[in-house]
Amino acid sequence: MAAFSFAEEAVSMDSPAADRAPADLGELYDRHARAAYRLLLAMLGSPQDAEDALSEVFLRAARRDVRQIRAPRAYLLASARNQAISMLRRRKRETPLDPSHYRFFETDGMDPEQALQAQRIEAALRELPPQQREVVVLKVYEGLTFAEIAAITRTRPNTVASRYRYAVEKLRRRLKESLP
Amino acid sequence: MINHEDRELEEKLRSLPTAAPGAGLRDRILRAAARPARRRWGWKPQLAYALILLGLVALDVGMDRVQSARLSELIGDGRRAAAGGAHSIPLKAFRERRAMMLAMLNGERMR
Numbered sequence: 001m002a003a004f005s006f007a008e009e010a011v012s013m014d015s016p017a018a019d020r021a022p023a024d025l026g027e028l029y030d031r032h033a034r035a036a037y038r039l040l041l042a043m044l045g046s047p048q049d050a051e052d053a054l055s056e057v058f059l060r061a062a063r064r065d066v067r068q069i070r071a072p073r074a075y076l077l078a079s080a081r082n083q084a085i086s087m088l089r090r091r092k093r094e095t096p097l098d099p100s101h102y103r104f105f106e107t108d109g110m111d112p113e114q115a116l117q118a119q120r121i122e123a124a125l126r127e128l129p130p131q132q133r134e135v136v137v138l139k140v141y142e143g144l145t146f147a148e149i150a151a152i153t154r155t156r157p158n159t160v161a162s163r164y165r166y167a168v169e170k171l172r173r174r175l176k177e178s179l180p
Numbered sequence: 181m182i183n184h185e186d187r188e189l190e191e192k193l194r195s196l197p198t199a200a201p202g203a204g205l206r207d208r209i210l211r212a213a214a215r216p217a218r219r220r221w222g223w224k225p226q227l228a229y230a231l232i233l234l235g236l237v238a239l240d241v242g243m244d245r246v247q248s249a250r251l252s253e254l255i256g257d258g259r260r261a262a263a264g265g266a267h268s269i270p271l272k273a274f275r276e277r278r279a280m281m282l283a284m285l286n287g288e289r290m291r
Binding site: 025026029030033034037038041047050051054055058103104105106110114118121136139140141168171172175 | 210
């Protein structure tokens, strides 16, 4: 719980990570489930695990008064991250995910060229360590600053920035290699 | 800090739709949240209470034994007195001493 409060405290109320408190759990889900799920999926790679983790995140949120959550998005992202880390630890002890099962994009309905590009990016993403993947998702999709990501991941902004640098370089290199 | 190539990569990532949680997940979560919370550690306080009670009983029994042992030490063992022997005292004297010691222990004034 301390990590979430820390994230809530540290994320500026003017930033996209902060927004008004939700009226109930349904509203919290409607507004932030997609972002939390994206982070979980990037870190876990399996839609089933990401859904299980998302349920756990929201059920944990339901145990407190959701109207009292000051920065719901930051709270949920921090909670999702913690849940993903604990699942990754468990997975390390039990059965590791088959890398070929890693999914991040919604490929249904994509044209073949887009689907191919999605596959290439997925392959490149799954080669990144989870700490780099989470930074990429929080930066690229959630539009958070390095300082805000640092607050959520409880690391220093410089560390976040260098993780992002490494991740982007690796992704770019990997994508260039995979071009036909 | 972010160069043109980085922006291009970010745009490429953003241009592809990411997977969304299953359609039924929202309802499942809301239903589960509406159920009365199962007290995951509900048995712990009960176990702690039982252990405390057990501890108090054990303490009471222990104190009683200590008191009895000290009493026996002070006034001698009745069986030993009755059985006789080199260190024994007559049974009548033993009973008198025992009554006197008990009276002292109970705070009564000696006659």
